[in-house]
Amino acid sequence: MLKTLSRRLSSSAAKPQQLAQRLISSFELPEQTGAPLSVAKLAIEKTTTPKEKLAPEKLVFGHTFTDHMLQVPWSASEGWLEPKIVPYQNLSLDPATCVFHYAFECFEGMKAYRDNHGKIRMFRPDKNMERMKKTAARICLPTFDSDELTKLIAKLVELDSEWIPSNRGYSLYLRPTMIGTQASLGVNPPSSALLYVIMSPVGPYYPTGFKAVRLEATDYAIRAWPGGVGDKKLGANYAPGILPQRMAASRGFQQNLWLFGEEGYVTEVGTMNAFFVFKNGDKKELVTAPIDGTILEGVTRDSILALARERFDPAEWDISERKFTMKEVADRAKAGTLLEAFGSGTAAVVSPIKEINWHGEAVNVPLQEGKESGVVAETMANWIAEIQYGEKEHPWSYVIE
Numbered sequence: 299m300l301k302t303l304s305r306r307l308s309s310s311a312a313k314p315q316q317l318a319q320r321l322i323s324s325f326e327l328p329e330q331t332g333a334p335l336s337v338a339k340l341a342i343e344k345t346t347t348p349k350e351k352l353a354p355e356k357l358v359f360g361h362t363f364t365d366h367m368l369q370v371p372w373s374a375s376e377g378w379l380e381p382k383i384v385p386y387q388n389l390s391l392d393p394a395t396c397v398f399h400y401a402f403e404c405f406e407g408m409k410a411y412r413d414n415h416g417k418i419r420m421f422r423p424d425k426n427m428e429r430m431k432k433t434a435a436r437i438c439l440p441t442f443d444s445d446e447l448t449k450l451i452a453k454l455v456e457l458d459s460e461w462i463p464s465n466r467g468y469s470l471y472l473r474p475t476m477i478g479t480q481a482s483l484g485v486n487p488p489s490s491a492l493l494y495v496i497m498s499p500v501g502p503y504y505p506t507g508f509k510a511v512r513l514e515a516t517d518y519a520i521r522a523w524p525g526g527v528g529d530k531k532l533g534a535n536y537a538p539g540i541l542p543q544r545m546a547a548s549r550g551f552q553q554n555l556w557l558f559g560e561e562g563y564v565t566e567v568g569t570m571n572a573f574f575v576f577k578n579g580d581k582k583e584l585v586t587a588p589i590d591g592t593i594l595e596g597v598t599r600d601s602i603l604a605l606a607r608e609r610f611d612p613a614e615w616d617i618s619e620r621k622f623t624m625k626e627v628a629d630r631a632k633a634g635t636l637l638e639a640f641g642s643g644t645a646a647v648v649s650p651i652k653e654i655n656w657h658g659e660a661v662n663v664p665l666q667e668g669k670e671s672g673v674v675a676e677t678m679a680n681w682i683a684e685i686q687y688g689e690k691e692h693p694w695s696y697v698i699e
């Protein structure tokens with residue numbers, strides 16, 4: 299089927315970028331074979347040596363882990379084996395395991411919150427499950443039933459619920475991960491895999507807290523390209539971003555604003571999606587890059603767009619998913635029609651931007667008087683938090699207990 303499509307596309311008049319994009323979106327989730335993932339088979343082994351918990355203000359993002367983890371092995375011949383919740387522990391893997399050599403690894407980032415009534419809530423887990431399946435399928439790892447994995451994660455969260463900090467701004471970061479575990483150096487689809495979930499109590503993502511950041515517009519290194527895998531949550535997409543981030547940091551900028559192509563299209567910021575607010579005559583425009591295969595399908599991105607479309611007055615606002623360039627941003631800053639910019643992601647939720655350095659030119663992004671954020675970033679942070687912490691009932695909240 300892929301061959302026919304490829305032939306059909308290459309004989310059409312579409313541009314190479316469009317061809318690649320159409321080809322990539324033609325990947326379908328493969329049929330699941332063997333035993334399905336099933337919460338009914340869950341076995342739980344509780345720890346006998348619970349760890350001491352840190353005071354929330356001492357938490358550093360992703361450094362502390364709860365008492366338990368979920369593990370589900372998979373094999374091509376049998377399908378999903380018995381899921382187990384076990385004490386948090388090291389994995390023991392043969393040095394030839396394919397994850398170490400060919401990067402058969404994908405992950406998700408999601409969060410669980412404790413509300414004022416003591417209930418535990420996850421935020422839009424269905425979105426993470428769908429994205430994880432698409433990512434896993436792209437690197438020949440197995441897919442699974444989304445509801446079953448969500449229920450397994452809910453069991454793990456429930457067991458370690460004492461680890462969820464209750465203060466606003468704090469949560470339990472959940473890290474579903476899947477790795478290929480076949481121990482062989484042949485470059486093949488893994489015949490075995492391990493799905494596991496670990497959890498980390500977290501506070502603000504940046505040590506500086508909710509503070510506007512300075513960015514370096516980066517075009518010498520490219521995060522993602524048409525036909526590539528930049529829209530997938532593969533660990534392999536993250537390591538190559540660290541050196542450019544270090545280089546930006548050495549010049550005093552916290553993150554990279556990733557540009558693409560000769561046009562300098564704005565794509566993402568650090569590990570987050572990027573939003574800008576422009577003024578067009580009497581109207582304002584909230585704009586972010588379109589999902590064209592080079593942009594991660596962020597859950598927070600989707601939530602911001604949905605909330606803006608639902609709650610912003612359409613007589614005053616246009617909500618756009620469109621391509622825009624760094625030149626447009628710089629020109630608008632000069633003309634006074636750049637109103638705001640921020641990043642969005644699960645870890646930081648929103649991260650306001652105050653300056654972008656573009657080839658040595660400082661492009662200043664306005665903030666609210668006396669504040670570290672623009673008004674849209676602040677509004678979105680509050681609206682999303684109200685749902686996450688159950689202050690407003692919303693279908694995006696998945697209540698565990």
Ligand code: COI
Pocket residue numbers: 407569570642643644645646
């Ligand atoms: C996020 O913003 O949610 C991320 O993807 C960051 C994560 C890799 C720590």
